[in-house]
Amino acid sequence: MCRESMAYDVVIVGAGPAGLSAAIRLKQLCREKNVDLSVCVVEKGAEVGAHIISGNVFEPRALNELLPQWKQEEAPIRVPVSSDKFWFLTKDRAFSLPSPFSNRGNYVISLSQLVRWLGGKAEELGVEIYPGFAASEILYDADNKVIGIGTNDMGIAKDGSKKENFQRGVELRGRITLLAEGCRGSLSEKLIKNFKLREKSHAQHQTYALGIKEVWEIDEGKHNPGEILHTLGWPLDQKTYGGSFLYHMNDRQIALGLVVALNYHNPFLNPYEEFQKFKHHPAIKPLLEGGTVVQYGARTLNEGGLQSIPYPVFPGGAIIGCAAGFLNVPKIKGTHTAMKSGMLAAEAGFGVLHEDLNMEIYWDTLRNSWVWQELQRARNYRPAFEYGLLPGLAICGLEHYILRGKSPYTLKHGKPDYEATDAARLHSPIEYPKPDGVLSFDVPTSLHRSNTNHEHDQPAHLRLRDPKIPELVNLPEYAGPESRYCPARVYEYVPDEKNQLKLQINAQNCLHCKACDIKDPKQNIEWTVPEGGGGPGYSVM
Amino acid sequence: MKIMVAIKRVVDYAVKIRVKSDRTGVETNNVKMSMNPFCEIALEEALRIKESGLASEVVAVSMGPAQCVDTLRTGLAMGADRGVHVEAAGQLYPLTVAKILKSLVEVEKPGLIILGKQAIDDDCNQTGQMVAGLLSWPQGTFASKVVLDKEKQLAMVEREVDGGLETLELDLPAVITTDLRLNQPRYATLPNIMKAKSKPIKKYTPQELNVDVKSDLEVIQVTEPPKRKAGVILSSVEELIDKLKNEARVI
Numbered sequence: 001m002c003r004e005s006m007a008y009d010v011v012i013v014g015a016g017p018a019g020l021s022a023a024i025r026l027k028q029l030c031r032e033k034n035v036d037l038s039v040c041v042v043e044k045g046a047e048v049g050a051h052i053i054s055g056n057v058f059e060p061r062a063l064n065e066l067l068p069q070w071k072q073e074e075a076p077i078r079v080p081v082s083s084d085k086f087w088f089l090t091k092d093r094a095f096s097l098p099s100p101f102s103n104r105g106n107y108v109i110s111l112s113q114l115v116r117w118l119g120g121k122a123e124e125l126g127v128e129i130y131p132g133f134a135a136s137e138i139l140y141d142a143d144n145k146v147i148g149i150g151t152n153d154m155g156i157a158k159d160g161s162k163k164e165n166f167q168r169g170v171e172l173r174g175r176i177t178l179l180a181e182g183c184r185g186s187l188s189e190k191l192i193k194n195f196k197l198r199e200k201s202h203a204q205h206q207t208y209a210l211g212i213k214e215v216w217e218i219d220e221g222k223h224n225p226g227e228i229l230h231t232l233g234w235p236l237d238q239k240t241y242g243g244s245f246l247y248h249m250n251d252r253q254i255a256l257g258l259v260v261a262l263n264y265h266n267p268f269l270n271p272y273e274e275f276q277k278f279k280h281h282p283a284i285k286p287l288l289e290g291g292t293v294v295q296y297g298a299r300t301l302n303e304g305g306l307q308s309i310p311y312p313v314f315p316g317g318a319i320i321g322c323a324a325g326f327l328n329v330p331k332i333k334g335t336h337t338a339m340k341s342g343m344l345a346a347e348a349g350f351g352v353l354h355e356d357l358n359m360e361i362y363w364d365t366l367r368n369s370w371v372w373q374e375l376q377r378a379r380n381y382r383p384a385f386e387y388g389l390l391p392g393l394a395i396c397g398l399e400h401y402i403l404r405g406k407s408p409y410t411l412k413h414g415k416p417d418y419e420a421t422d423a424a425r426l427h428s429p430i431e432y433p434k435p436d437g438v439l440s441f442d443v444p445t446s447l448h449r450s451n452t453n454h455e456h457d458q459p460a461h462l463r464l465r466d467p468k469i470p471e472l473v474n475l476p477e478y479a480g481p482e483s484r485y486c487p488a489r490v491y492e493y494v495p496d497e498k499n500q501l502k503l504q505i506n507a508q509n510c511l512h513c514k515a516c517d518i519k520d521p522k523q524n525i526e527w528t529v530p531e532g533g534g535g536p537g538y539s540v541m
Numbered sequence: 542m543k544i545m546v547a548i549k550r551v552v553d554y555a556v557k558i559r560v561k562s563d564r565t566g567v568e569t570n571n572v573k574m575s576m577n578p579f580c581e582i583a584l585e586e587a588l589r590i591k592e593s594g595l596a597s598e599v600v601a602v603s604m605g606p607a608q609c610v611d612t613l614r615t616g617l618a619m620g621a622d623r624g625v626h627v628e629a630a631g632q633l634y635p636l637t638v639a640k641i642l643k644s645l646v647e648v649e650k651p652g653l654i655i656l657g658k659q660a661i662d663d664d665c666n667q668t669g670q671m672v673a674g675l676l677s678w679p680q681g682t683f684a685s686k687v688v689l690d691k692e693k694q695l696a697m698v699e700r701e702v703d704g705g706l707e708t709l710e711l712d713l714p715a716v717i718t719t720d721l722r723l724n725q726p727r728y729a730t731l732p733n734i735m736k737a738k739s740k741p742i743k744k745y746t747p748q749e750l751n752v753d754v755k756s757d758l759e760v761i762q763v764t765e766p767p768k769r770k771a772g773v774i775l776s777s778v779e780e781l782i783d784k785l786k787n788e789a790r791v792i
Contacts, residue, residue: 004732046553047573113571130731154728167728217562294559451573453555537555539571 003150004170008040008128009353011148011174013135013187015043016052017111017335018321019180020118020127021066022342022349027125028066029350037353039127040172042151044134044512046533048119051182051512053213053297053541054111054335055245055255057081057103057228061370062339067121076113079250081106082226087283089234094283100400101230101331108226108247110215110255111335112538134532138187139171146316148173149187154531157457176349176359177317180342183208183300184514185323186529192319197310205416206304206325207382209242210515212275212487213257213298214446215249215540218291223252230332235277238389240264241382244278245332246287253294253540254287259332261303261385262417262485262519266427270484272298273432276440280433288439296449297541298487298513301334302327303382306375307413312341312366313359320345328374330381330396337371344369376405383411421521424479443489447509451537452488454530460507461530462490462516469524470503478521485515511536542652542691542713543598544587546621547642548580550605550612551662564762567662576612579657581619582719585726586687587655588620595689598622600649604633604641610742617737618729624742625649627750634756637747639671644750646676651714653696658683658718669718679711683720689713 010026012019023039030036045051058077063070070077086099119129137150148171155166179188184206192198198205229246236242241261248254258275279288302308302325309326312319320341327334344365351357366372380399385392399407414420435441454461464470474480475493480503482491488509493501512535517527552558553573561568576584587599601616603609604627613624627641646654659666673680681687681698685706688697694713699706701720711717729737747754775781785792 004730006732006735046575050573128735130734133731151731164725165727167730170731172731292559449557451553451556537553537573539573 003168005173006040006170007173009037009174010039010176010178010349011172012039012041012178012180013149014180014182014185014321014323015041015045015048015119015129015131016115016180016182016321016338017118018323018338018342019178020115020122020342021062021339022178022180022320022346023122023127024066024118024125025343025346026350027122027127029347033354035354037350040174041122041127041129042133042135042149042172043129043131044529044532045131045535046537047131048129049112049116049539050131050537051535052112052115053211053299053536053538055211055213055247055257055332056109056111056335057247057333058107058109058111058114059331059333059336060105060107062336062343066339066343073121075117077107077109079108079225079248081108081228082224083228085227085229087229087231089231089281089283091234092282094231094281100396103228108228108249108255110249110540112541132533134529135172135187136169136529138191139173144315146177146191146314148177152529152531156459158459160459163457174317175353178342178345178349179317179319179323180321181323183302183322183325184517184527186527188319188323191314192310195314197312197314197319200311201309203310204304204307204413206302206308207261207263207413208300208417208518209259209261209303210271210298210300210485210487210513211257211259212272213255213541214296214449215253215255215294216288216291217252217294218254218287220252222287223254224248225250234281235274236260240266240269241385241389241392246284255541259301262300262515263414263420265420265422266430267421267424267478267481268427268430268484270430270432272443272446272487276435277433279439285439293441293449295451295538295540296446297536297538298511298515300514300518303329304413305329305382306372306379307383307410309375311363313363318345318348318359318362326371326375328378330378331374337374340369340371341366380407380409380411383413386411386414417518418521418523421478421481421519423477429479443487447488447511450511452509452511452535453537454508454510454534456508458531460505461528462505462507462510463526463528465524465526469522471501473522474503474520474524475501482516482520482525485519487511487513487515491516542596543600543649544590544596544653544655545600545602545642545646545649545651546580546584546587546616547638547654547656547668548584548601548603548612548616549577549657549660550574550603550609551577551660554578554661560763560765564764566760566763574608574612576615577657577660579659579661579719579721581726582721582723583655583657584616584619584621585724586717586719588727589724590653590687590689595691596653600625600651602627602642602645604629604638606630613742614734614737615729617740617742618734619727620733621740623740625745626742627745627747629747629754631754632756632760633754634758635665635667635671637752637754637756638668639675640752641747641750642668642672643675644752645745653714654716656716656718658720669716673716676716678714678716680716680718681709681711682718684717685720685722687717687723
């Protein structure tokens with residue numbers, strides 16, 4: 001069956017901070033030069049903001065450039081940072097350390113809310129945004145140039161047959177295609193491989209972390225809008241990089257979470273359970289007592305920094321935002337750099353369409369921008385922890401207080417995350433405490449709070465490249481780590497009729513975090529995009 | 542023949558509901574809203590009737606705040622020809638909705654009104670029946686199958702009732718409310734979403750339709766259901782009798 005085709009000047013995949021900033025910037029340039037370009041943004045979430053989850057302590061630098069009137073236009077940015085705490089935790093105690101961050105001038109926000117507002121601004125300027133549509137395919141012309149994307153066919157049953165409401169996907173052709181899918185974007189990863197973009201920029205592999213977050217509503221008396229806290233140490237051990245965050249928003253809400261680097265060694269580690277443990281720490285517990293959980297979610301984030309950025313331009317378009325990887329790890333911020341990258345790509349794209357210039361200009365403007373300056377300064381903090389927690393902290397101290405951005409060396413990342421997992425026989429299983437239902441919860445309860453849903457009768461979007469690997473390798477050698485790192489309990493080993501453990505994939509639970517695509521030891525799990533409109537329903541994350 | 546379909550904007554079925562801290566209702570701030578699933582089924586049925594040549598036009602109607610227009614646009618994207626938005630603030634109870642629908646029927650003069658059997662936010666299951674009562678039209682509720690006979694101006698409606706299936710024959714014009722198994726609603730395609738932007742939506746206020754939205758009902762309090770208490774495993778029949786007698790006091 002032939003697909004319908006719709007043509008635009010610019011097609012953007014992903015209505016997140018990068019995608020929307022690019023769309024808005026394009027329309028602004030159109031106004032300035034009195035021309036018009038048709039801009040279309042497709043978003044796999046059911047609505048703009050539904051798949052957006054982030055800490056978030058927001059640095060308004062890019063937004064000040066993009067929409068300087070954001071305050072008057074009532075952007076949901078209302079809570080300035082009031083205090084900045086940094087603790088080292090042991091099992092029972094918290095030691096206050098000098099805060100390495102400078103968050104003055106930044107705000108505690110819900111990125112999901114901000115993105116919704118950005119979506120409204122984009123639509124006001126004439127950008128067409130289509131939530132509920134998943135870009136599942138890249139379209140190429142005869143010269144291997146990217147000419148747009150194809151959306152998913154909808155209404156296919158689990159067995160692959162067409163249901164009553166089968167609807168063929170459509171082709172969205174763009175003279176320029178921008179991929180803004182976020183960390184480990186499914187199309188972006190294919191493109192990076194296809195065009196060898198990491199080799200082209202001599203980049204290392206990307207490294208990742210998994211962030212698990214809850215938003216709570218707490219007692220008025222305990223709530224302090226603008227107060228932010230970061231912790232290191234317990235519950236993670238010295239060999240596992242990561243830490244927690246706790247930010248006070250407004251309306252008695254706080255955002256808290258645990259971020260665990262995915263190059264952890266112990267296959268028995270369960271980041272979700274570590275987060276549940278964290279909430280019971282005597283310094284954290286009192287804050288949460290008497291409160292209720294509003295929402296839960298999880299997402300992977302980039303930690304590779306400068307060393308891992310692929311060449312972000314390909315024939316026919318570019319990669320922007322976390323899909324390329326501009327997160328500043330020591331600052332723990334990626335929103336402002338993602339937005340700026342979108343704006344720069346828009347400016348380059350406008351030049352391509354309007355003045356017949358080259359998209360490669362995006363790469364040049366990126367490297368001359370404050371994004372690059374920041375990432376240059378930040379590049380050694382994360383790789384320093386390859387040497388362990390304390391040496392890592394020492395090197396960070398050196399970078400921060402003495403070298404101050406003038407480091408004559410660039411540290412390299414260790415093994416890719418999927419290679420870092422040790423064999424299970426080298427470790428012992430970790431006994432995690434049972435959830436108490438008040439501070440800590442089981443996965444199904446948490447998952448319910450993410451408003452996740454997928455049309456049940458569709459093919460599983462998590463594909464095994466080799467269906468035998470889970471039972472032949474993952475289970476015997478690594479004790480089935482996917483059953484532990486997935487924050488949505490998609491992967492379970494259940495006994496079959498012959499009492500043999502078999503992998504069961506509960507695709508309907510998926511939070512679209514991409515941890516499995518990243519961490520699977522044999523890279524056997526491929527995250528592909530399910531029918532549009534499914535996945536989590538974040539509104540305050 | 543024109544078909545009027547009433548669609549309601551409700552909290553999306555996948556969202557975890559929370560009660561507002563002041564107990565006046567359910568939290569709808571920052572919460573995803575969608576078309577009521579039974580209304581989707583109603584609209585789908587209307588579209589199929591039109592596609593089979595038995596109706597000329599499908600009009601989608603929604604009442605409530607300005608954002609109802611989004612829900613109407615989804616309906617237009619599915620294939621409705623026109624939209625009607627009755628803008629009203631505050632809670633609209635079934636009787637008020639039914640009165641507004643009656644006024645709209647006098648304007649639009651449809652041969653058939655299709656509604657969802659109930660909305661998933663209040664589960665009232667009243668509006669369709671009240672509309673039929675106000676208009677003195679026949680009603681076929683909980684429809685799991687609808688077959689129209691244009692010549693004889695009849696609708697054959699198979700209803701899901703407690704005892705099984707009941708088949709009714711209704712003279713048109715009539716009111717039908719839809720149950721889950723009637724059909725599977727179509728997806729709104731991208732090209733249709735774009736076309737929907739230019740389809741007209743007419744606006745009314747309840748005053749223009751001579752309907753007073755003041756209600757006889759007042760919600761005093763909304764609370765979460767009490768948490769289920771853990772069960773107790775007993776060791777003997779004697780213990781069970783003792784507990785039933787002395788703790789639960791039911792014997």
